[in-house]
Amino acid sequence: MSKSTMTPRPESRLSVFFDARFTRTTHHDGISRYGACLLAALLEAVEDTDIDVTAIISDRAQLALLPECRWVELNDPTSPAEVAVAGRLNALGADVVFSTMQTMGSFGRRYGLILTIHDLIYYSHPQPPGDLPLPIRLLWRAYHLSYTPQRLLLNRADAVAAVSETTKDLIAAHHLTTKPVAVVSNAAEVAAASTRTVNRSDAKTLIYMGAFLPYKNVEALIRALEHLPGWTLHIASRIEGRREAQLRSLIPDRAKVVFHRGISEEDYARLLDEATALVTASREEGFGLPVIEAMAQGVPVAVSDIPIFNEIAGAAAVYFDQEDPRSIAEAITRLTDAGTWEKQSQAGLVQSQKFDWTDSAAALVELIRSVAAERTTGATKRIGGADERESRS
Known part of the structure; x- marks a missing residue:
């Protein structure tokens, strides 16, 4: 009944x-x-x-x-x-x-x-x-x-x-x-934050938030670290043990990947605040909420050059070929320029509010x-x- x-x-x-x-x-x-x-x-x-x-x-x-x-x-x-x-x-x-x-x-x-x-x-x-x-x-x-x-x-x-x-x-x-x-x-679930006062272009910190199905292409992000010496990739979302082991086996020598295995919203917000960029190498997406939410916090995003990300991120993202780890690294490296980082941060705040x-x-x-x-x-x-x-x- x-x-x-x-x-x-x-x-x-x-x-x-x-x-x-x-x-x-x-x-x-x-x-x-x-x-x-x-x-x-x-x-x-x-x-x-x-x-x-x-x-x-x-x-x-x-x-x-x-x-x-x-x-x-x-x-x-x-x-x-x-x-x-x-x-x-x-x-x-x-x-x-x-x-x-x-x-x-x-x-x-x-x-x-x-x-x-x-x-x-x-x-x-x-x-x-x-x-x-x-x-x-x-x-x-x-x-x-x-x-x-x-x-x-x-x-x-x-x-x-x-x-x-x-x-x-x-x-x-x-x-x-x-x-x-x-x-x-x-x-996005949250409204745009205020203008960022701290520039994180030199933090060399990346965040991935999402699932681990093949189309998410997390492997490409890990392989890109070979071309990003000194960078740290934080994988914030929950992950099953065998899948984590598969991804760990791909980590290049001397690269650093932190598996958080799930994170509270408060800790995730703090992690974003300290990051150079949120990254995703998805081959396809239905929308991409982590991208919108990062932009709403003033965090630049480096993403696959696919139609949905062009729709939701527009000029606020830096784009890469998701099948090419070197292309991923080159896009991320653009954000180490303080002026570029600031420009993308501000553009993201504006773009996120279109949804x-x-x-x-x-x-x-x-x-x-x-x-x-x-x-x-x-x-x-x-x-x-x-x-x-x-x-x-």
């Missing part, structure tokens, strides 16, 4: 359910953070409007990472019960449902549905996250053998949300849906209203057609 903090609502109001079941319970990953930040901004955006928002969770422990709001507890999104979730949302009176993923069950739904797509990375890099159950990992690989399953999933919706213009362009390039696609952008949760929430509200209006128009046309047929009989 579902449990909730819902209260009755006037019939004239629009009942929106926000699928937050991909929220973690102890610390955010990328999708979890996207959902939590977007939900918080959406709740502010709909204050004093006719929209009521209810979060869907599958574990009450998720509430610790979500903003305070009305909620309803339904099944885990990866369980067999997902095939019946639409019936439960019908019974709860949903008008529009927004999901932070594209896999939400929809059979028999009587509400508007907006699904989110973050990236298409796993078509070219099909290895699934290791923390998923084996059956889900096998299904993951099968799903990414063809674009057909993706098209079937997205075309069940009334509209699709993409987290970046880059992802929206890829959706169009691969003809993934006939439904309207709008950008509901990812953004804002308030704007993302406004885009989502517009999409919600569009879907609701389209469904109302469609229902009216169907009723009108039925009345006309009845009058002729």
Whole structure:
């Protein structure tokens, strides 16, 4: 049985359910953070409007990472019960449902549905996250053998949300849906810091924050240290022991790599404050939150020359060929010039604010209203057609 903090609502109001079941319970990953930040901004955006928002969770422990709001507890999104979730949302009176993923069950739904797509990375890099159950990992690989399953999933919706213009362009390039696609952008969780007063061009300190799947290409960052004598690379994120051993085996002689194996947000902020740059050699990305967050703190970024980083970092980044360790080192070395470091630091502060949760929430509200209006128009046309047929009989 579902449990909730819902209260009755006037019939004239629009009942929106926000699928937050991909929220973690102890610390955010990328999708979890996207959902939590977007939900918080959406709740502010709909204050004093006719929209009521209810979060869907599958574990009450998720509430610790979500903003305070009305909620309803339904099944885990990866369980067999997902095939019946639409019936439960019908019974709860949903008008529009927004999901932070594209896999939400929809059979028999009587509400508007907006699904989110973050990236298409796993078509070219099909290895699934290791923390998923084996059956889900096998299904993951099968799903990414063809674009057909993706098209079937997205075309069940009334509209699709993409987290970046880059992802929206890829959706169009691969003809993934006939439904309207709008950008509901990812953004930094924090606002821009004040102007940096300490120039770290001579610190010779680099930070990597992210996962360790093959497309993240962390190996290239480690190999680049051969061309960066005296530099230290801090790997801040959690890492599994065998993966750490694999990366350690690549460290060049006399190079220094520090594995933090996870770090608190406070310690991470201090580490960034002392760094010359945040670095990432990803071959593909859906967005790149660590890049935005570093820029918001005034930390220059050295990144792969790929479309998504050009979109989110613009002229605030120094770019390199992610397959060439020497190119990586040359880009990083540019930041040892104090003037260049200062210029990139200031540019990053400005650029990071182009992606804002308030704007993302406004885009989502517009999409919600569009879907609701389209469904109302469609229902009216169907009723009108039925009345006309009845009058002729």
